[in-house]
Amino acid sequence: xxxxxxxxxxxxxxxxxxxxxxxxxxxxxxxxxxxxxxxxxxxxxxxxxxxxxxxxxxxxxxxxxxxxxxxxxxxxxxxxxxxxxxxxxxxxxxxxxxxxxxxxxxxxxxxxxxxxxxxxxxxxxxxxxxx
Numbered sequence: 001x002x003x004x005x006x007x008x009x010x011x012x013x014x015x016x017x018x019x020x021x022x023x024x025x026x027x028x029x030x031x032x033x034x035x036x037x038x039x040x041x042x043x044x045x046x047x048x049x050x051x052x053x054x055x056x057x058x059x060x061x062x063x064x065x066x067x068x069x070x071x072x073x074x075x076x077x078x079x080x081x082x083x084x085x086x087x088x089x090x091x092x093x094x095x096x097x098x099x100x101x102x103x104x105x106x107x108x109x110x111x112x113x114x115x116x117x118x119x120x121x122x123x124x125x126x127x128x129x130x131x
Contacts, residue, residue, distance in 0.1 A: 041119025
Protein backbone atom coordinates (compact mmCIF):
# COMPACT_ATOMS: atom_id res chain seq x y z
CA UNK A 1 0.00 0.00 0.00
CA UNK A 2 1.36 3.40 -0.88
CA UNK A 3 2.09 5.96 1.79
CA UNK A 4 -0.62 8.32 0.45
CA UNK A 5 -3.31 5.61 0.56
CA UNK A 6 -2.28 4.59 4.05
CA UNK A 7 -2.49 8.20 5.27
CA UNK A 8 -5.95 8.63 3.72
CA UNK A 9 -7.16 5.41 5.36
CA UNK A 10 -5.84 6.52 8.74
CA UNK A 11 -7.58 9.88 8.36
CA UNK A 12 -10.83 8.20 7.35
CA UNK A 13 -10.73 6.08 10.49
CA UNK A 14 -10.52 9.19 12.68
CA UNK A 15 -13.60 10.80 11.15
CA UNK A 16 -16.52 10.29 13.54
CA UNK A 17 -19.20 7.93 12.33
CA UNK A 18 -22.66 9.51 11.82
CA UNK A 19 -24.14 7.59 14.76
CA UNK A 20 -21.39 8.89 17.05
CA UNK A 21 -21.98 12.44 15.83
CA UNK A 22 -25.74 12.08 16.37
CA UNK A 23 -25.22 10.65 19.87
CA UNK A 24 -22.92 13.54 20.79
CA UNK A 25 -25.44 16.01 19.39
CA UNK A 26 -28.28 14.48 21.39
CA UNK A 27 -26.12 14.54 24.52
CA UNK A 28 -25.43 18.25 23.90
CA UNK A 29 -29.14 18.82 23.40
CA UNK A 30 -29.94 17.06 26.67
CA UNK A 31 -27.39 19.12 28.59
CA UNK A 32 -28.75 22.33 27.02
CA UNK A 33 -32.26 21.35 28.08
CA UNK A 34 -31.03 20.63 31.60
CA UNK A 35 -29.59 24.16 31.71
CA UNK A 36 -32.74 25.68 30.21
CA UNK A 37 -34.80 23.92 32.87
CA UNK A 38 -33.06 26.12 35.47
CA UNK A 39 -34.04 29.38 33.72
CA UNK A 40 -36.61 31.55 35.40
CA UNK A 41 -40.15 30.86 34.17
CA UNK A 42 -39.42 27.43 32.64
CA UNK A 43 -42.03 24.83 33.56
CA UNK A 44 -40.24 21.91 31.92
CA UNK A 45 -39.55 20.17 28.66
CA UNK A 46 -40.23 17.08 26.56
CA UNK A 47 -37.58 15.62 24.29
CA UNK A 48 -38.68 12.77 22.05
CA UNK A 49 -37.54 10.88 19.00
CA UNK A 50 -38.80 7.79 17.21
CA UNK A 51 -37.60 5.42 19.94
CA UNK A 52 -37.77 7.26 23.27
CA UNK A 53 -38.95 10.28 25.20
CA UNK A 54 -37.50 12.25 28.08
CA UNK A 55 -39.86 14.39 30.15
CA UNK A 56 -38.88 16.79 32.89
CA UNK A 57 -41.70 18.90 34.32
CA UNK A 58 -42.09 20.75 37.61
CA UNK A 59 -45.58 19.25 37.99
CA UNK A 60 -45.37 15.54 37.10
CA UNK A 61 -49.15 15.12 37.45
CA UNK A 62 -49.58 16.98 34.15
CA UNK A 63 -47.23 14.83 32.05
CA UNK A 64 -50.06 13.45 29.89
CA UNK A 65 -51.54 16.92 29.31
CA UNK A 66 -48.19 18.37 28.24
CA UNK A 67 -47.37 15.35 26.06
CA UNK A 68 -50.69 15.63 24.22
CA UNK A 69 -50.26 19.38 23.78
CA UNK A 70 -46.72 18.94 22.45
CA UNK A 71 -47.60 16.18 20.02
CA UNK A 72 -50.79 17.89 18.79
CA UNK A 73 -49.05 21.22 18.24
CA UNK A 74 -46.21 19.66 16.25
CA UNK A 75 -48.59 17.56 14.13
CA UNK A 76 -50.90 20.52 13.45
CA UNK A 77 -48.00 22.81 12.55
CA UNK A 78 -46.64 20.26 10.05
CA UNK A 79 -50.08 19.91 8.45
CA UNK A 80 -50.53 23.68 8.24
CA UNK A 81 -47.07 24.09 6.76
CA UNK A 82 -47.88 21.58 4.04
CA UNK A 83 -51.36 22.97 3.43
CA UNK A 84 -50.12 26.53 2.96
CA UNK A 85 -46.75 25.63 1.38
CA UNK A 86 -44.79 27.34 4.16
CA UNK A 87 -41.74 25.12 3.83
CA UNK A 88 -39.85 23.68 6.75
CA UNK A 89 -40.86 25.19 10.07
CA UNK A 90 -38.08 26.31 12.38
CA UNK A 91 -40.15 26.51 15.54
CA UNK A 92 -43.71 26.76 16.75
CA UNK A 93 -44.88 28.92 19.61
CA UNK A 94 -48.25 28.32 21.20
CA UNK A 95 -49.25 31.03 23.64
CA UNK A 96 -52.11 30.77 26.09
CA UNK A 97 -53.49 32.93 28.85
CA UNK A 98 -51.00 31.82 31.51
CA UNK A 99 -48.31 29.86 29.70
CA UNK A 100 -46.62 29.27 26.36
CA UNK A 101 -44.87 26.43 24.58
CA UNK A 102 -41.93 26.43 22.19
CA UNK A 103 -41.67 23.39 19.93
CA UNK A 104 -38.96 22.64 17.41
CA UNK A 105 -37.07 19.78 15.81
CA UNK A 106 -33.37 19.43 16.56
CA UNK A 107 -31.26 16.52 15.25
CA UNK A 108 -34.37 14.46 14.40
CA UNK A 109 -35.68 15.04 17.93
CA UNK A 110 -38.87 16.88 18.76
CA UNK A 111 -38.36 19.32 21.61
CA UNK A 112 -41.09 21.17 23.48
CA UNK A 113 -40.25 23.66 26.21
CA UNK A 114 -43.09 24.85 28.45
CA UNK A 115 -42.87 28.32 29.95
CA UNK A 116 -44.72 30.77 32.09
CA UNK A 117 -46.23 33.64 30.12
CA UNK A 118 -43.47 36.16 30.97
CA UNK A 119 -40.44 33.83 30.52
CA UNK A 120 -37.61 34.92 28.20
CA UNK A 121 -38.27 32.96 25.01
CA UNK A 122 -35.37 34.57 23.14
CA UNK A 123 -32.84 33.27 25.68
CA UNK A 124 -34.13 29.72 25.20
CA UNK A 125 -34.12 29.98 21.40
CA UNK A 126 -30.54 31.25 21.46
CA UNK A 127 -29.43 28.39 23.70
CA UNK A 128 -31.05 25.76 21.47
CA UNK A 129 -29.70 27.27 18.23
CA UNK A 130 -26.12 27.17 19.51
CA UNK A 131 -26.12 23.38 19.37
